[in-house]
Amino acid sequence: MKSLFAVLFMLMVASPCLCSRIMADDQNRHFDVVKYGAKGDGQNDDSQAFLKVWHDVCGAKGSPILLIPKGKTFLLHPIVFNGACKSESINVQLQGDLVTPKSVDAWKWPDNSKDAWIKFSDINGLVVNGGGKIDGQGASLWKCSSNGDCHRPTALHFHKCQNLQLSNLTHINSPRNHISINSCNGSHISNLHIFAPEDSPNTDGIDISASSNIIIEKLEVRTGDDCIAINSGSSFINITDVACGPGHGISIGSLGKNGTNATVEEIYIRNCSFNGTQNGVRIKTWEGGSGYARKITFEDIHLLAADNPVIIDQHYDPLTAATNSTVKVSDITYRKVRGTSAVEEAIKLNCDNSIGCTNIVLHDINITSSVPGMNTYASCNNAHGTFSSSTPKIPCLL
Ligand SMILES: *[C@@H]1O[C@H](CO)[C@@H](O)[C@H](O)[C@H]1NC(C)=O
Ligand SMILES: *[C@@H]1O[C@H](CO)[C@@H](O)[C@H](O)[C@H]1NC(C)=O
Ligand SMILES: *[C@@H]1O[C@H](CO)[C@@H](O)[C@H](O)[C@H]1NC(C)=O
Ligand SMILES: *[C@@H]1O[C@H](CO)[C@@H](O)[C@H](O)[C@H]1NC(C)=O
Ligand SMILES: *[C@@H]1O[C@H](CO)[C@@H](O)[C@H](O)[C@H]1NC(C)=O
Ligand SMILES: *[C@@H]1O[C@H](CO)[C@@H](O)[C@H](O)[C@H]1NC(C)=O
Ligand SMILES: *[C@@H]1O[C@H](CO)[C@@H](O)[C@H](O)[C@H]1NC(C)=O
Ligand SMILES: *[C@@H]1O[C@H](CO)[C@@H](O)[C@H](O)[C@H]1NC(C)=O
Ligand SMILES: *[C@@H]1O[C@H](CO)[C@@H](O)[C@H](O)[C@H]1NC(C)=O
Numbered sequence: 001m002k003s004l005f006a007v008l009f010m011l012m013v014a015s016p017c018l019c020s021r022i023m024a025d026d027q028n029r030h031f032d033v034v035k036y037g038a039k040g041d042g043q044n045d046d047s048q049a050f051l052k053v054w055h056d057v058c059g060a061k062g063s064p065i066l067l068i069p070k071g072k073t074f075l076l077h078p079i080v081f082n083g084a085c086k087s088e089s090i091n092v093q094l095q096g097d098l099v100t101p102k103s104v105d106a107w108k109w110p111d112n113s114k115d116a117w118i119k120f121s122d123i124n125g126l127v128v129n130g131g132g133k134i135d136g137q138g139a140s141l142w143k144c145s146s147n148g149d150c151h152r153p154t155a156l157h158f159h160k161c162q163n164l165q166l167s168n169l170t171h172i173n174s175p176r177n178h179i180s181i182n183s184c185n186g187s188h189i190s191n192l193h194i195f196a197p198e199d200s201p202n203t204d205g206i207d208i209s210a211s212s213n214i215i216i217e218k219l220e221v222r223t224g225d226d227c228i229a230i231n232s233g234s235s236f237i238n239i240t241d242v243a244c245g246p247g248h249g250i251s252i253g254s255l256g257k258n259g260t261n262a263t264v265e266e267i268y269i270r271n272c273s274f275n276g277t278q279n280g281v282r283i284k285t286w287e288g289g290s291g292y293a294r295k296i297t298f299e300d301i302h303l304l305a306a307d308n309p310v311i312i313d314q315h316y317d318p319l320t321a322a323t324n325s326t327v328k329v330s331d332i333t334y335r336k337v338r339g340t341s342a343v344e345e346a347i348k349l350n351c352d353n354s355i356g357c358t359n360i361v362l363h364d365i366n367i368t369s370s371v372p373g374m375n376t377y378a379s380c381n382n383a384h385g386t387f388s389s390s391t392p393k394i395p396c397l398l
């Protein structure tokens with residue numbers, strides 16, 4: 001008997017199997033993707049190693065850490081990290097770089113998902129940070145976008161998340177939008193650098209839809225499309241200290257496409273800059289939609305030779321036949337919007353012909369022309385509201 005206990009005891013100490021089971025209950029256990037077979041040489045496909053490590057991370061209790069080490073480049077085919085996980089929170093420490101396969105034809109798509117290159121779905125308390133880089137190598141896909149014969153995915157997609165934290169990363173050259181947040185509640189997104197060429201198609205920085213209680217701060221976004229776009233079903237979103245440009249500026253919408261019911265409210269956009277962007281702060285809706293965009297504040301907006309610095313466009317698709325319904329735009333405040341416009345029409349409030357926009361408030365506006373000797377002006381269509389201390393003046397407000 002005695003020797004049997006001794007053998008059992010020795011097994012417990014020596015067995016890696018028992019050991020790892022004990023360690024799995026450790027609060028902050030590290031899972032290194034290299035130990036799961038990832039090569040990180042930028043050539044071999046590391047997708048299987050990432051799925052294996054994810055299986056263990058997602059199954060671990062407590063707050064596991066998935067380490068993607070520095071100094072390596074991991075090649076991933078389109079991949080889905082699914083929850084729900086056992087862990088209370090998961091920290092993905094992305095210290096190294098992630099890249100797509102170079103050739104478009106080489107991409108292997110999973111059966112169930114073609115919308116993103118890297119997708120995280122149904123995970124609570126996910127933290128992604130670490131100073132690494134996510135490189136979508138989109139150039140070959142941007143070219144084939146014009147003849148529509150290739151599929152261009154979002155680079156990084158978060159779907160159904162609670163309390164997501166995303167920070168301290170660089171995102172470059174996504175085939176389409178760099179980051180999309182959908183059906184998430186409670187997210188903190190900060191200290192990201194998002195870069196793609198000015199002429200790359202649809203390379204939005206961050207797209208948000210059907211999500212609430214989101215804080216976005218301290219970003220630098222230079223891309224070919226929207227800096228940040230806020231789409232239907234979104235509310236309580238604060239965006240501060242974001243430097244945009246080149247690109248298309250910060251956009252609410254487009255909303256109400258193809259007769260859909262869109263709702264956006266309680267959006268605060270503060271201390272953001274627009275350098276050489278195609279728009280500054282924009283609200284765009286399609287004719288024929290329903291719902292609302294309301295309680296939206298733009299404050300401390302810095303403009304440097306931006307086109308369309310302040311724009312509400314309720315006729316976003318001029319080809320749609322006029323209809324009798326619209327997304328209702330109301331309670332929109334612009335405060336301390338300053339700097340230069342590259343076009344004379346610095347403020348354009350082009351509201352719906354029948355119900356118009358209501359309670360549009362502009363205060364402390366100073367938008368001058370970036371072209372010496374040129375003036376700026378405001379135009380309105382059915383815009384109801386007030387202005388004070390404004391250059392240009394906005395006498396067209398009803
Ligand atoms: C970003 O991540 C790197 C690597 O982990 C770290 O050294 C650095 O302190 C982080 N920066 C911030 C602002 O968190
Ligand atoms: C979002 O989270 C907050 C705080 O945890 C909670 O009160 C609220 O009900 C959640 N909303 C949704 C739509 O899940
Ligand atoms: C968002 O900004 C508004 C207005 O400044 C503020 O009242 C609110 O507390 C902010 N929300 C968060 C979560 O920071
Ligand atoms: C405004 O944002 C910029 C980054 O774009 C930042 O450097 C600056 O400190 C912010 N200003 C304030 C008052 O927070
Ligand atoms: C627009 O809506 C109609 C009717 O709901 C639908 O048949 C059509 O496919 C939609 N078109 C697009 C482009 O989504
Ligand atoms: C604005 O953008 C131009 C060209 O991209 C750049 O050279 C310049 O430094 C930027 N200005 C500011 C204030 O960021
Ligand atoms: C649009 O959605 C909102 C919020 O869910 C709802 O209150 C409203 O009735 C809907 N409108 C239409 C026309 O479906
Ligand atoms: C639009 O007009 C049609 C036909 O007159 C009517 O049936 C429909 O209820 C109207 N819709 C709205 C939102 O007013
Ligand atoms: C508006 O900005 C211009 C250019 O920066 C400046 O010269 C002018 O004094 C400003 N006007 C007001 C009322 O602040």
